[in-house]
Amino acid sequence: xxxxxxxxxxDARLTPEEISKTLKKSVGTVKKAIxxxxxxxxxxxxxxxxxxxxxREETSSVRALIEVKIAxxxxxxxxxxxxxxxxxxxxxxxxxxxxxxxxxxxVEGRDIHAVSSFVSERLATxxxxxxxxxxFLLKKYKEDGDILKRAERDKRIAISF
Amino acid sequence: MKISKKVREIxxxxxxxxxxxxxxxxxxxxxxxxxxxxxxxxxxxxxxxxSIEKGYTSxxxxxxxxxxxxxxxxxxxxxxxxxxxxxxEILITTGVSEALDLALRALIxxxxxxxxxxxxxxxxxxxxxxxxxxxxxxxxKDTAFKLTPSIVERYVSKGVMAIxxxxxxxxxxxxxxxxxxxxxxxxxxxxxxxxxxxxIYDELTYDFSHTPISSLKSMKERTVYLNGFSKSFAMTGWxxxxxxxxxxxxxxxxxxxxxxxxxxxxxxxxxAIEALRGSNRYVMEMKxxxxxxxxxxxxxxxxxxxxxxxxxxxxxxxxSIENTGMDSLEFAKKLLKKEKVAVVPGTAFGSQGKGHxxxxxxxxxxxxxxxxxxxxxxxxxxxx
Numbered sequence: 208x209x210x211x212x213x214x215x216x217x218d219a220r221l222t223p224e225e226i227s228k229t230l231k232k233s234v235g236t237v238k239k240a241i242x243x244x245x246x247x248x249x250x251x252x253x254x255x256x257x258x259x260x261x262x263r264e265e266t267s268s269v270r271a272l273i274e275v276k277i278a279x280x281x282x283x284x285x286x287x288x289x290x291x292x293x294x295x296x297x298x299x300x301x302x303x304x305x306x307x308x309x310x311x312x313x314v315e316g317r318d319i320h321a322v323s324s325f326v327s328e329r330l331a332t333x334x335x336x337x338x339x340x341x342x343f344l345l346k347k348y349k350e351d352g353d354i355l356k357r358a359e360r361d362k363r364i365a366i367s368f
Numbered sequence: 369m370k371i372s373k374k375v376r377e378i379x380x381x382x383x384x385x386x387x388x389x390x391x392x393x394x395x396x397x398x399x400x401x402x403x404x405x406x407x408x409x410x411x412x413x414x415x416x417x418x419s420i421e422k423g424y425t426s427x428x429x430x431x432x433x434x435x436x437x438x439x440x441x442x443x444x445x446x447x448x449x450x451x452x453x454x455x456x457e458i459l460i461t462t463g464v465s466e467a468l469d470l471a472l473r474a475l476i477x478x479x480x481x482x483x484x485x486x487x488x489x490x491x492x493x494x495x496x497x498x499x500x501x502x503x504x505x506x507x508x509k510d511t512a513f514k515l516t517p518s519i520v521e522r523y524v525s526k527g528v529m530a531i532x533x534x535x536x537x538x539x540x541x542x543x544x545x546x547x548x549x550x551x552x553x554x555x556x557x558x559x560x561x562x563x564x565x566x567x568i569y570d571e572l573t574y575d576f577s578h579t580p581i582s583s584l585k586s587m588k589e590r591t592v593y594l595n596g597f598s599k600s601f602a603m604t605g606w607x608x609x610x611x612x613x614x615x616x617x618x619x620x621x622x623x624x625x626x627x628x629x630x631x632x633x634x635x636x637x638x639x640a641i642e643a644l645r646g647s648n649r650y651v652m653e654m655k656x657x658x659x660x661x662x663x664x665x666x667x668x669x670x671x672x673x674x675x676x677x678x679x680x681x682x683x684x685x686x687x688s689i690e691n692t693g694m695d696s697l698e699f700a701k702k703l704l705k706k707e708k709v710a711v712v713p714g715t716a717f718g719s720q721g722k723g724h725x726x727x728x729x730x731x732x733x734x735x736x737x738x739x740x741x742x743x744x745x746x747x748x749x750x751x752x
Contacts, residue, residue: 366387
C-alpha cells in the first residue's frame, strides 16, 4: 500500500479508481488506504506545484534562506525555539541541520525590506538566537525533485518498432 | 541504377504508408513508440559529456572498451551467475540490432534454415534472409504467442540450425519462466539448435525474475546471448549492445564487425560503463512505473472491450481487435483518423499478428488515460 504514496507524490490527481487499476487492488481497498494515510497524517495535504516565474503578480514577493545559530534550551533542545520561529507566517520552511549553524529558514516577504525587518526585529531579537546570516534567493531551478521548467516536448519519433 | 536482387527480394513493409500518415499528423497521442519515454539518467549523460571534454573521441578496440566488457562480465556474474570471459566471449556492438546481424552472418550457410517465432520483431526476417538463411516462421498464435516444446518439435526438420528467441517479446510482451525455458532448452539440445537469444527487455519482467537461457545447463555452448542498454537504461539513441557466446562465435562475429562497424561509438561505450557502475535506483523506478502502467492499460482495454491478456514483460500489450470486425491496419488507420491515437497494426510483426494491435505503454499516465478514453469512444461510435 505504500506504493500509493509513490504514485500520489508524482500525481495527486489520479483518482482512487485509476490507482486501483495500476495496483490491481479494489477501489475500496485503495480508498480505505488513502483515508488511513490522511487520518494518520502520513498524507498531510494535496497541493499544486506552480512555476511562479511565469505568473504575473500584482504583489511580488522575495524569498531568503536564513541560517540561524541557536542556544538550545534545557529540556527542549531546539524544538521549542524552532516552534517559536516557524509559527511566524513569514517562515515558509524550517529545518534543523548539523554543522556550523542550527536552523535553516526559508522566509518570504513583500520585498527586501520586509524580509530584513523580519530578521532584525522578530528573529534576531528572540532569546536563544545567537546570530543570523541572510541569503536572498535569486532564482529557483529545481525544487523537491521537480525542475521548474515546462515539461519538454517528446523527442521520440512517433512510431518505431 | 540496378539494385541487388537480394535487396529487391526483401518484401516491402506493409505499413510504410500508415507510418507516413502518423508522422504527418499533428497532436497525435502515439502509443506506437518502441522506446522508453524516459530520458537517459543524467549520471550517464554527464559521464559521457565529461569524456568528450577530456578528448575521448577515438576508435576503441574492435571488441569494445575492455573496461565495459569487464563490467558486463561482472554484472552478468553477479546477476545471473553467468560466466563470460571479457577477453574472448563478449563483443560490444552498435545495439542489439547489429549483434543479431553479426550472429546470423557468422553462423549461417546458404539455405540454412532459421526458426523465427511469429509474430516477431521486424528485423528478424530481413536480417536472417540477408545473411543467406531461410527463415522458417513458427506459428505461436494458438498458444497465446508462446513457444512450447511440442511446437518447436513440429517445425524442426532437416537443415534447421538455429532459432531466434526474443523474450520478453516485442510485440507481444510474452516471456518465459525458468521452468518453461528448461523444457524448451531440452528440445533445442536434442535437435542441436543454436539459440540466438535477444533479451534486450530482460529488466522489464514484472512478475518473475528473468532467466537468461544461456544460464541453463548445456545451453551456454549453444547460445548467443544478446543484450544492451537501450531499454533498461533508456539509452536507445546511444546504440550500445553486446553479444556473449562461445569464443569461436564471438571471434567470428568480431571478424565481421571489425570490417563493417569497426567499433561501437566510444561516447556510448563510456555512457554504458557509467550505467553499470552507477546506482540502479533509477532503473528500478522506471520498472515500477512501467508495471503500474501495464496494470492500468490491461484493465482499461479489457473494460472497453478489447481482449487483452496481461503480458509478462517489455512495455507492450498486444490486444485482439478481432471482435471489432476490422483488420489490424484498418483499425489502426481509422483510430488514427477518428481519434488521433496511433497504434501499430499487429501485421507489422508478421502474419500471426493479424487481428491484433501493438500498444506501447512507454508513455506517461495522462497520455495513456486520454488514449483509452479515445479508444473507448471510437469503439462505442462503431458499435452504436
